[in-house]
Amino acid sequence: MYELIFANFALHIKLDVAEIEQIKYRLQSKTIKKKTGLLSAGAICRNIYFVNKGCLRIFNVDGEGEEHNVSFCPENWWAVDISSFSHQTPAFYNIDALEDTEVSYLSYPVLEELYIAIPKLERFFRILTQNGFHLYQQRITSNLSKSAEERYTLFQKQYPKLEQRITQKQIASYLGITPVFLSMIRGRNT
């Protein structure tokens, strides 16, 4: 069950056997049932999650109670409210499971200790944070400047095959359009 996460670390840093053991020893795991919450807005995001299996979504709820999906986190994705986690302040986002999901995770104090023990992790999470920032900014700017069709194409690229796993409603909420408009776009493309 650790294969995916260590393959993910290996994208940016080289860990030796002892370091891998040290991280394994500190990693925790859990299974989240479909439609169950992992983080609620207003609570502090105490852990950073890596998805081994299943799919999470990160979303916010507006003043009218409407949900807006910010990102999906299928296998190999990290899920966290970075701002809440890194400052241990109340989260703006919610995280819940769209499928039964298995995650590995590190708590904030454990990760802080690991940074001291294995300074290479600074590099990994520096790059991960930069990538997160990049994705987040792309989301914001594409919502401002791209058409719904273009955003749908980007979604398909970003999340290959995810479309078959999650509902139309969830995808529409990610694209910022209604499910009816989404099925019109899909109809045009087939």
Place this chain on the structure above:
Amino acid sequence: MYELIFANFALHIKLDVAEIEQIKYRLQSKTIKKKTGLLSAGAICRNIYFVNKGCLRIFNVDGEGEEHNVSFCPENWWAVDISSFSHQTPAFYNIDALEDTEVSYLSYPVLEELYIAIPKLERFFRILTQNGFHLYQQRITSNLSKSAEERYTLFQKQYPKLEQRITQKQIASYLGITPVFLSMIRGRNT
């Protein structure tokens, strides 16, 4: 002229004398005249800037040609389009100078070399990126959920005394309101 930047590094990491010399040797400096640009949207953000004196602003221009200030960078602030810099892709933001400004800066390849030579810098820029993400997210959520008055108070806290240095127009653009509405808010508060 290096005092501010090394005091800034010292907030998160301890550099020894040799490391400080190594960084000094690689740091470049320049002066940007008031109203002059440092980065244009669409270009690649090749450097990360630290402000020694003066004030920069980071802003985007919408489809109607309207400018929106995302952040101000007076003394002790770092200025960069993180997304563009870290991926060396076209910038979404513009950066220009609101006053004659002195910056120290590191180019992308120089910083990549410094990460190898002085791995502690990974920690510094990991924390800086997290802080940047946090500020950026706060900006987005406060625009969604806070009143103009509250945003004005946050601005005053975030940038003590900056109000006396920059125009009403620049502050209004940061708050997402008209200069007329800003002077009404200011009138109420005095």
